[in-house]
Amino acid sequence: MDQVGAKLLEEIAGLHEIPEGAYNIRENGKSVGRSSTEEIEIIPKDNGKGIDIHIKPGTKNKSVHIPVIISQSGLKEVVYNDFYIGEDCDVTIVAGCGIHNGGKDSSQHDGIHSFFVGKNAHIKYVEKHYGSGDGNGERIMNPETIINLGEGSFMEMDTVQIKGVDSTIRKTSAVLEKDAKLVVMERLMTHGKQKAESYFHVELNGDGSGANVVSRSVAKESSYQKFVSDLEGNAACSGHTECDAIIMDEAKISAVPQLEANHPDAALIHEAAIGKIAGEQIIKLMTLGLTEEEAEAKIVDGFLQ
Amino acid sequence: MLELKNISFSVSEKKEEIGILKNVNLTIEDGKFIVITGPNGGGKSTLAKVIAGIEKPTEGQILWNGEDITQWSVTDRAKAGISYAFQQPVRFKGITVFDLIQLATGNRITVEEACRYLAEVGLCAKDYVRREVNASLSGGELKRIEIATVMARATKLTVFDEPEAGIDLWSFQKLIGVFEKLHEVNNGSILIISHQERILNIADEIVMIADGQITARGRKEDILPDILEKTASCSCQYYKEPAGLE
Ligand SMILES: Nc1ncnc2c1ncn2[C@@H]1O[C@H](COP(=O)(O)OP(=O)(O)OP(=O)(O)O)[C@@H](O)[C@H]1O
Numbered sequence: 001m002d003q004v005g006a007k008l009l010e011e012i013a014g015l016h017e018i019p020e021g022a023y024n025i026r027e028n029g030k031s032v033g034r035s036s037t038e039e040i041e042i043i044p045k046d047n048g049k050g051i052d053i054h055i056k057p058g059t060k061n062k063s064v065h066i067p068v069i070i071s072q073s074g075l076k077e078v079v080y081n082d083f084y085i086g087e088d089c090d091v092t093i094v095a096g097c098g099i100h101n102g103g104k105d106s107s108q109h110d111g112i113h114s115f116f117v118g119k120n121a122h123i124k125y126v127e128k129h130y131g132s133g134d135g136n137g138e139r140i141m142n143p144e145t146i147i148n149l150g151e152g153s154f155m156e157m158d159t160v161q162i163k164g165v166d167s168t169i170r171k172t173s174a175v176l177e178k179d180a181k182l183v184v185m186e187r188l189m190t191h192g193k194q195k196a197e198s199y200f201h202v203e204l205n206g207d208g209s210g211a212n213v214v215s216r217s218v219a220k221e222s223s224y225q226k227f228v229s230d231l232e233g234n235a236a237c238s239g240h241t242e243c244d245a246i247i248m249d250e251a252k253i254s255a256v257p258q259l260e261a262n263h264p265d266a267a268l269i270h271e272a273a274i275g276k277i278a279g280e281q282i283i284k285l286m287t288l289g290l291t292e293e294e295a296e297a298k299i300v301d302g303f304l305q
Numbered sequence: 306m307l308e309l310k311n312i313s314f315s316v317s318e319k320k321e322e323i324g325i326l327k328n329v330n331l332t333i334e335d336g337k338f339i340v341i342t343g344p345n346g347g348g349k350s351t352l353a354k355v356i357a358g359i360e361k362p363t364e365g366q367i368l369w370n371g372e373d374i375t376q377w378s379v380t381d382r383a384k385a386g387i388s389y390a391f392q393q394p395v396r397f398k399g400i401t402v403f404d405l406i407q408l409a410t411g412n413r414i415t416v417e418e419a420c421r422y423l424a425e426v427g428l429c430a431k432d433y434v435r436r437e438v439n440a441s442l443s444g445g446e447l448k449r450i451e452i453a454t455v456m457a458r459a460t461k462l463t464v465f466d467e468p469e470a471g472i473d474l475w476s477f478q479k480l481i482g483v484f485e486k487l488h489e490v491n492n493g494s495i496l497i498i499s500h501q502e503r504i505l506n507i508a509d510e511i512v513m514i515a516d517g518q519i520t521a522r523g524r525k526e527d528i529l530p531d532i533l534e535k536t537a538s539c540s541c542q543y544y545k546e547p548a549g550l551e
């Protein structure tokens with residue numbers, strides 16, 4: 001792997017070297033490193049368009065890394081990764097995609113991730129998107145996450161896209177059975193002419209299920225963001241979704257809440273707030289000696305922490 | 306030394322000029338401990354904001370160690386050694402107490418150092434240092450964090466806007482210690498806006514501001530009787546003296 005690849009890998013997965021445990025590293029459309037363990041088996045799909053990841057029931061405190069990097073301008077791919085997570089597992093899955101585009105053609109990665117989470121399993125899913133390169137070619141990522149949460153299971157999903165992705169359409173859908181819980185934290189920053197759209201659809205089908213979908217975003221310059229969150233309560237469940245956005249310059253943001261309660265004991269809440277950085281926050285930091293620009297940068301950084 | 310010369314501040318509302326500060330003259334010498342008091346709406350916070358550069362006076366001049374800083378930005382004044390603790394501290398999503406204290410010091414600091422400032426304002430540091438300065442903090446906690454940040458700056462002049470507001474009795478005693486310490490260390494001047502007699506007690510000088518003007522100044526013994534008289538009366542036709550005072 002060259003320096004560009006190594007840099008991308010570090011940005012999206014915090015990896016400096018070959019990760020511990022199970023991993024699959026995909027570079028420019030091909031797997032360049034793969035390792036299974038006793039408990040976590042990674043099997044490539046026959047058509048070469050993705051992998052199946054099987055995690056044995058009861059696997060605890062283990063991690064799987066499946067980063068994707070693209071440095072070849074003009075490469076477009078659709079990849080299917082399916083996760084089968086056994087009962088009672090407690091695992092961390094780190095995915096993510098970095099595109100370096102130094103050329104004039106657009107590069108695109110559409111990762112479709114399906115999760116089948118067994119009873120009482122706990123998973124943390126971390127996904128980071130990053131783009132770099134000074135070519136005119138666009139960097140496009142359209143991730144799709146399909147989540148099936150079995151009884152009593154818990155999934156925490158953390159997605160970050162802070163820099164360099166020109167266009168994103170993210171779709172996340174989840175179905176929750178009895179007592180399953182889903183917590184999603186999406187962090188997003190767009191600038192220049194970037195566009196990012198994020199759609200959530202969560203079906204709370206089991207009694208005692210709960211979902212919390214939170215998006216924090218900053219839209220700068222003439223970028224555009226759209227956040228659509230749709231919670232469907234089909235049982236005695238609780239759902240909360242929140243979109244909190246800072247708008248700057250000439251950016252545009254649209255937040256579309258949707259709640260559907262199909263059961264009398266479904267409790268659903270939606271909160272959405274879009275606004276500029278509060279003037280008093282900037283002033284407070286200026287009284288500590290920061291310039292206006294430094295104050296703004298600090299506030300944005302903190303907000304997206 | 307800070308000198309305010311003929312400071313006026315007015316705002317226009319519905320084509321009408323409203324004078325909020327009127328021809329205020331005040332000098333704060335190095336190492337002095339001055340308390341400003343006076344009725345609500347008298348213009349105290351506005352004066353503090355004029356000093357910090359948050360509001361620009363419509364008329365008059367501000368000198369800092371002899372240099373005219375009237376047109377200086379908030380940042381430049383902060384860098385020149387002026388600190389201001391807000392009456393209503395600002396909340397931030399995602400910025401931690403540690404971040405704020407670190408920014409205030411202008412250096413990289415350790416968690417232990419940050420904790421020391423928090424301990425001085427009576428906050429059990431370990432519980433707070435990693436918390437976000439967001440809506441989850443209580444009013445009194447936020448106020449103390451605000452005080453800790455200006456302490457961390459340790460500048461030549463610190464303006465506190467009603468630091469005692471919302472602070473419990475036990476912490477209040479600590480607070481007095483904080484002022485005394487700031488005062489001793491680097492011979493800093495302190496300007497406190499306060500309604501608390503215990504703070505008035507330790508001032509070198511008390512300045513009374515009412516209706517945008519300095520109406521009295523001097524030592525506590527001379528000023529206090531005057532203050533009680535002024536704040537007890539009101540010319541508003543709907544105002545009724547509390548029963549028992551008539
Ligand atoms: N930007 C503004 N526009 C209009 N009125 C203002 C503005 N700023 C301050 N005022 C008014 O000026 C007066 C003085 O306000 P200021 O906050 O300085 O009072 P204060 O003495 O600090 O009062 P308190 O003891 O209640 O804190 C008030 O009547 C306030 O409503």
Ligand SMILES: [Mg+2]
Nearest residue numbers: 349350351392
């Ligand atoms: Mg005030």
